[in-house]
Amino acid sequence: MKRTGSQILLESLLLEGVDTVFGYPGGTVINIYNDLPDYPIKHILTRHEQAAVHAADGYARASGKVGVAIATSGPGATNTVTGIATAYMDSIPMVVITGQVPTPLIGNDAFQEADIVGMTRSITKHNYLVKDVKDLARIIKQAFYIARTGRPGPVLIDLPKDVQIASTKFVYPDSVELRGYKPTYSGNVRQVEKAAKMILAARRPVLYVGGGATASDAGKNLIEFAELIQAPVVTTLMGMAAFPTGHPLSLGMLGMHGTYYANMAVTNSDLLIAIGARFDDRVTGRIAAFAPKAKIIHIDIDPTSIKKNVRVDLPIVGELRDVIEKIGNKLRENEEQVEAFPELTAPWRSQVAAWRAQYPMSYKSSDSVIKPQYVIEKIRELTDESAIIATEVGQHQMWTAQFFNFSNPRTFLTSGGLGTMGFGLPAALGAQVACPDRQVIDISGDGSFQMNSQELATLVQFKLPVKIAILNNNFLGMVRQWQELFFDHRYSQTPLELPIDFVKLAEAYGATGLRASRPDEVEGVIRKALETPGPVLMEFKIDREENVMPMVPAGAAIDEMVLAS
């Protein structure tokens, strides 16, 4: 039987297991929206296309499934760009469908026309302009396959209006034929053998875990592997929740706002095993001084990540679980040696413990003014381990990474690579749709929150009980911190002069608003928020000039940390 393009799209989504899409209607997707009620697909109407993409992103991060967003052509499509770039930098599987003007009008500067395929070429894993309805089913099949396999990422399908209307016989392909796309999953056996040898020869090993560990759901394998070789583990912002922060081998986050002991361990290690991490500049600091004494093993599914920023002694391309398991098995072949190994590295662990004891993560508590770190600790205390925490970008994001102590993979949703303010609220929204029975909290700053605050409406409309904690310092805090430390307190354009009544803002949308202005009000407000059904916004009036510490100044080595301000 013949189907129109828009019907083919929706049927294909069902066949890909999609039950939820995030989107915003418009002229060139009106046919899709007209057919949508005929299909068992839930549509979450956000209040901005950027938020639809972030929501699909949050949905994907929390569930591991491919997120789907729909937007119309022109401004609808250009509004998706920040969302797509965010997902691309963090390797999030996503399919974005944009409407396009009818094919005969493409290139004519038609109403609401934008060359979204051209614009997103460098921020998508792949993208398509569908010119013939006969290609549509194949393209959708490929798009989902590309988005979720290998190093995941966003794929955009630009679908002209006339292609949505045209009809053809619908056959959904069983398999994907892409002669140019064959990710390497299986780690090379020779390289694995070399890795095992290098590990046994090391005396100061460190595991450096990145977002790839989350993407490949390698959490359990990682714990097993770290325990086998008794190596301390440092994580990136993106790798944070993949390895439990409370684990005795965990040193927390490394890099610019990492822990003292994580950075010291990396700097003094003799073997750094990078697992699904990409040596981002926020992690390495001055590259020449990064892990200067270490041999580096780099395990990654994406060959382009390897040797991009740092020299690597042993590259292993492959799926993390496969490679880690193979190295573990190789090590276990020599039972005596592997059992004796932790003993040989015991002095190293004592040294690391000494660094930890010397400068543990801490902050000055106060009875008179709310410390942001205290709020984060309290949220952690009052929620269970399954709670999903999204953040925006800035100081609150770093405090969350430093003080929340994540225990489970896919519970920390944050824009690591692109650093997108306004990400957290829609991402939390998407996560709540994916995980309706779990507690979802957006930890936010007053600056970031205002970049997508309109999504309060979506929360209320769809009865999504997301709790929002705004750490309000009336500043663009992270930039202010840089201005304080490196620009002689010249606070150019960082004070947010207009004090916003966030409680009233929440109420205007029909959500609940709560406020804490003193430390003794914090716990009560969090408890009340968690007990209140539906979306709740908590505003915490925090210490205005609290800084994120420790901090590695830009251009410094990661062991040259400023420990307190």
Place this chain on the structure above:
Amino acid sequence: MVSHEAKHTISVLVENEFGVLTRVAGLFSGRGFNIESLSVAPTLDDSISRMTIVTSGDDRILEQITKQLNKLIDTIKVIDFTDSEYVERELALIKVQATEDTRAEILRIVDIFRGNVVDVTARSYTMEITGAPSKIQAVVDLLKPIGIQELVRSGPVVLGRGAKGGLSDKG
């Protein structure tokens, strides 16, 4: 490891689809890699195009270029010919001013370099020259004093030497 800038000739087999050239060009420009020349045309299998790219960079950059090219979904195969035996040819069309005094000399040069005159007017010769880029350059250098009016070079294309199809069109 000493690493120095060197010229590399890379062949890339890609899906013969619209937008592929932009993807490749965008990859180079977006990451600050150089393209000295680029030529593209379909292969025996018209669903595949072959690009020949001349670029330069140190070992690290070349490794990234090769990996990034491979990462494109539309890329089927990439070969850097630099360290292997290959034949290289470039085509140039050169329009030269011709006067009574210079006509004979121009023809002599064309002859020496085994070129062909493809268009003649009372005041000009247009010739085709094929060969390695260095040969083309030699012709250009000789004709320049006589008066080149217009010059177009195709950029080199290459094939590996020997019987084996190192970069078979069959992928």
